[in-house]
Amino acid sequence: MADAIQDFPLPANAAAGRVTPARVTIIPLAGLPVVGAVLVFLVVAIAGNWLWALDFLHVAGGGLWTGIDLFVGLVIGPIIGRMSVPARVEFSTRFMPKMVLIMPTLVIVTLASGLQLARALGDLAVPYPNHWWLVASFVVVGVMAVIALGLLEPANLAVLFELKKPKPNGLLIAKLMRRFIYTAGITGVMQIATLIIMSRLATW
Amino acid sequence: MSDSGAAPARKLPPVVESAVASMALVIAGGIFLAAYLPRQAPLPIPIGLISLAAVLLAATVVMLTRLGEFAWNRFRQVSGWALAAYLVIAGMLEYVLLVDRTRGALLLLMTVTLTIFALDIPIVLGFSVARHQEVGSSPTA
Numbered sequence: 001m002a003d004a005i006q007d008f009p010l011p012a013n014a015a016a017g018r019v020t021p022a023r024v025t026i027i028p029l030a031g032l033p034v035v036g037a038v039l040v041f042l043v044v045a046i047a048g049n050w051l052w053a054l055d056f057l058h059v060a061g062g063g064l065w066t067g068i069d070l071f072v073g074l075v076i077g078p079i080i081g082r083m084s085v086p087a088r089v090e091f092s093t094r095f096m097p098k099m100v101l102i103m104p105t106l107v108i109v110t111l112a113s114g115l116q117l118a119r120a121l122g123d124l125a126v127p128y129p130n131h132w133w134l135v136a137s138f139v140v141v142g143v144m145a146v147i148a149l150g151l152l153e154p155a156n157l158a159v160l161f162e163l164k165k166p167k168p169n170g171l172l173i174a175k176l177m178r179r180f181i182y183t184a185g186i187t188g189v190m191q192i193a194t195l196i197i198m199s200r201l202a203t204w
Numbered sequence: 205m206s207d208s209g210a211a212p213a214r215k216l217p218p219v220v221e222s223a224v225a226s227m228a229l230v231i232a233g234g235i236f237l238a239a240y241l242p243r244q245a246p247l248p249i250p251i252g253l254i255s256l257a258a259v260l261l262a263a264t265v266v267m268l269t270r271l272g273e274f275a276w277n278r279f280r281q282v283s284g285w286a287l288a289a290y291l292v293i294a295g296m297l298e299y300v301l302l303v304d305r306t307r308g309a310l311l312l313l314m315t316v317t318l319t320i321f322a323l324d325i326p327i328v329l330g331f332s333v334a335r336h337q338e339v340g341s342s343p344t345a
Contacts, residue, residue: 027285039292039296042296043296043299046299046300046303047303104289104293108293108296108297111297112296112297112300115300116300116303116304119241119242119304124241124242125242131239134238134239135235135238135239138234138235138238138239139235142231142232142234142235145227145231146224146227146228146231149224149227149325149328150220150223150224150227150228150328151224153329154220154328154329154332154333155332157282157329157332157333158332158333158336161278161282161333161336161337162336169336172336
C-alpha cells in the first residue's frame with residue numbers, strides 16, 4: 001500500500017471547485033433514525049433473549065463490520081491514495097460522514113449481541129485451551145478499538161472539519177488522510193484474524 | 205496550498221496520547237475480566253489497570269484546563285455530541301451487564317470502566333478536531 005500513500009499538497013482552492021464548505025456534512029442526519037431503529041432492535045433482542053435476533057445481529061453486524069474494514073483498508077484506501085487531490089476531497093466529503101454513523105453502530109451491535117449470544121450458547125463457559133480462542137477475539141477487538149477510536153476516527157473527523165473551512169489546509173488533510181488509510185489497512189488486516197477466530201468458534 | 209485556514213502551529217500538551225493510553229488501559233482491564241467469564245476474575249490486576257486509567261484521565265483533564273487559549277467552542281461541540289453518543293453506547297453495555305445479572309464489585313468495576321471509556325473518547329475526538337481550528341471559531345462555521 002506504500003505507493004498509495006503519498007503527500008499530495010492541496011492546491012489553492014482545490015476543494016472549492018466542486019465541494020464548498022457549506023456542502024460538507026459531518027453527521028448525515030437522515031441516517032440517525034436508522035441507527036436509532038437498529039439500537040432499539042438490539043435492546044429488544046437482548047431483553048427478550050431472542051436467540052435468532054441475537055444471532056442475526058451478531059452475524060450481520062460482524063460480517064458488515066469485517067467486510068467494510070477489509071474493503072476500505074485494502075481496496076478503497078489504496079484507490080483513494082492514487083486519486084487526484086480534488087477527487088480525493090470530493091470522495092471524502094461524501095464517504096466519511098457515512099462512516100461516522102455506520103461504523104460505531106456496527107461495532108456496538110456486533111459486540112453487545114455477540115457477548116449475549118456467547119453467554120446464551122454457553123461459549124463463555126468453554127474451558128481452556130479452547131477458551132484461548134475467546135480471549136484472542138477479545139484482544140483483537142480491543143486492539144482494533146484503540147486504533148479505530150484513538151487514531152482512525154479522530155483523523156476522519158478532523159478531515160471533515162478541515163474541509164468545512166473556507167480555505168482548507170491541504171498538507172494537514174494529506175497527513176490526516178494518510179493516517180486514516182494506514183489505520184484502516186491495519187484494522188482490515190486484523191479483521192482477517194477475527195474471521196479465523198470466529199470460524200474456529202463457530203465450528204468447535 | 206493554502207494555509208490561511210489553519211490554526212497557527214503551537215506546541216500542545218499530549219492530551220490525545222494520555223487519553224488514548226487511558227482508553228487502552230480500561231480496554232486491557234475489560235479483556236482481563238472477560239477472559240475469566242463466566243467465573244469472576246481476580247480483581248487486583250483490573251483494579252490496578254483501571255486506577256491507572258483513571259489517573260491518566262485526570263491528568264488529561266488537568267492538561268486541558270491549563271490550555272488557556274484554544275478553540276473551546278469547537279472542542280465543546282465535538283466532544284459534547286461524542287459524549288452523548290458514547291453515553292448511549294456505554295449505557296447499552298451496562299444494560300447487557302445488568303441483564304446478565306452482574307452484581308457487586310464486578311459491576312462497580314465495569315461501571316467505572318465504561319465511565320472512563322465514555323469520557324476518554326469525546327476528549328480524543330474533541331481535541332483532535334479543535335487543535336486544528338482557529339481560537340474562538342464558531343461551532344456553526
